[in-house]
Amino acid sequence: MNNKVKSLHEQVAAALIEKLEKGTAPWQKPWNSVSTDFSLPYNAITGNRYKGINIFSLLNSGREDPRWLTFKQADSKGWQINKGEKGTLVQFVKTHDLIPKLDENGKKVVDENGKSIKVRTPLERAIVTAAWVFNAEQVSGIPKLELKPQLKSDWDPIVRAEDLVLLSGAVVNHRKGDEAYYSLRSDSITMPLKEQFTTPDRYYATLLHELGHWTGHQDRLNRSLFNRFGSEGYAREELRAEIASMLIGDEFKIGHDPGQHAAYVKGWIEMLKNNPYEIHAAATDAEKIFSYLLDFERKRELNQQTTNKSQQKNESKLFIGDIIPYKDSVYKVTSQLKRGRLQMEVEDTGKKFVLSKNDRLYQSLLDVKNGNDIKTPAISKNNEEVQKASYGLKR
């Protein structure tokens, strides 16, 4: 490196080389699942975790408080940056801009508070901008640090980790021994037995690290995984998996259990010396791994929402095939007629009639169907089959 102004990744790489030599790089340090123990840097206002190269720029500052914010964010809350404090550099990306919405006369459209309404407009070219942020320790008036709220899920971290592995569909084999690894040839993960780990979170931290390697398969994120142990390529992949482990450990609150690093440290130092941009690339790849794995959860949540909406839709109407016991009769919807009317049949008597949504009976049957009918047991005392039908509708 020369004496020119250093870019952020060059500054970060230089600091990490020193830490690697001392064994104190962020991914070399273990932390446990107690959430007060450690947290990756996040924005004090939005609660969002910082990403990519910014994580290391902020961690390298050595601050204990994980909360960071811009001068303007502090100002908006009435907090003050302490006199003489220096900011820490981060980079933001812009892929769109917010442009004032104009009416047909070219005048700004305002909301009920008189503020200009903005429209999200894609930029022709992505923009990177540099900004200073300050740590909560440098800010007066900011509340004392509390536990980071669990924004996305209150699930037990271990259950969440187990579910993620299941959702991924990764093949996991267990074998007594001290090796945990992902095999590209068999596209499977091999783990020691669960009981060989001191705690469940250690087991899952290790398993999720291997799942990070699993994402590199050509059918997934397609990273170069054909690397000989000890080669630069091997060290590169291991760095990505270690950083991804940190991100997952933070998100899942299961901590981080660094692997055996001695074999890689020399390779990592050489790599960062030869190409400082490698830390930016590795941090970005780790974010890709993190995002890829968490997508399994997002997809499941979307499916769940779709199912719930579908159920809600079903609960708001009567459908062909619904069989509903009400008072002393059992009503069956036999067909759909025009204008939303239904052809009904009373099962006991075979009597047929047309039911409209405006009929009081329609709402009564719907209440029974949805379990909202508290007045009418709708059950014939001696008919057990009918009793079942009032809870589990036949279709």
Added chain:
Amino acid sequence: MNKSFESLNEKLRILKEGEEIGLTPEEAVIYGISYGDEFPFEEENNEEGEEDEQ
């Protein structure tokens, strides 16, 4: 790819606090633009909101 990598490196080297650099599509891919921290637009909104009120 190497040319874009070099130009990206040069752009990042001259990027100072408060300044912006525009990336070509190739540079944006190398940077990993989709995985970075998004610019906090709410700050600009507040600022312009105040201006609007003046």
